[in-house]
Amino acid sequence: MIVKLKYSMLAVIVLLAPGATTFTYAQTDIAPVVQNKKQESIWIDVRTPAEFASGHLSNAINIEYQDLGSEIMSVTQDRSMPINLYCRSGRRAEIARQVLLKMGYVNVINHGSYEQATKLTAQN
Template sequence: MAFSSCIKKSVEGVVLSDATTFEKKMSAPNVQLIDVRTPEEFVEGHLPKAVNIDVTSDDFETKVTSLDKEQPVMVYCKMGGRSAKAAEKLKELGFKNITDLDGGFSNWSNENKPIEK
């Protein structure tokens, strides 16, 4: 299992979505869009209406408890590794509808999707 950190594993109950599908889902009502990168990465550019909750910070679990577990949660990071961890953690905390952006912000940018700064 030494190489497992490099491989993005799917978590049951988490939908892995390409950028186009992710973008469509973002416009649904009550979607909670979470950028799990660092604040420094977030200010350099992020998806429109995203909220920054850094998955590597000590208070990640505390901050996500303010989210509604019954409403859809969409997560992304730079490449997909940290968002997979965040999605797994959200699932453990009882969130029911989780979507993870496949390829993360890098893939989103490469497809020329809208970005806010």
């Protein structure tokens, strides 16, 4: 949804010089565009690159769980962005979730295994 806000601004500039007074009027229309984008979510596969290559969600990125803390800022700096994690069993995804929570990310979900995440995304 795009909301257009239109402001009309009347600028009055008064220039005073010795013996003369000048008034200048300028009308300026400013039309900034504000976009209310639907907040997207990020899917992160925290398994090894070899596991990721053997099968992954199509919209997932691969960051190993032990590297997630140092690499998450290159993915999103928005600490309220929904982040979905999965791995082989859910154990590494939970470790990664705890790291992100300690870093201040507030919307982090461990979806367990790749198979569970596949079933969940197929339902939606």
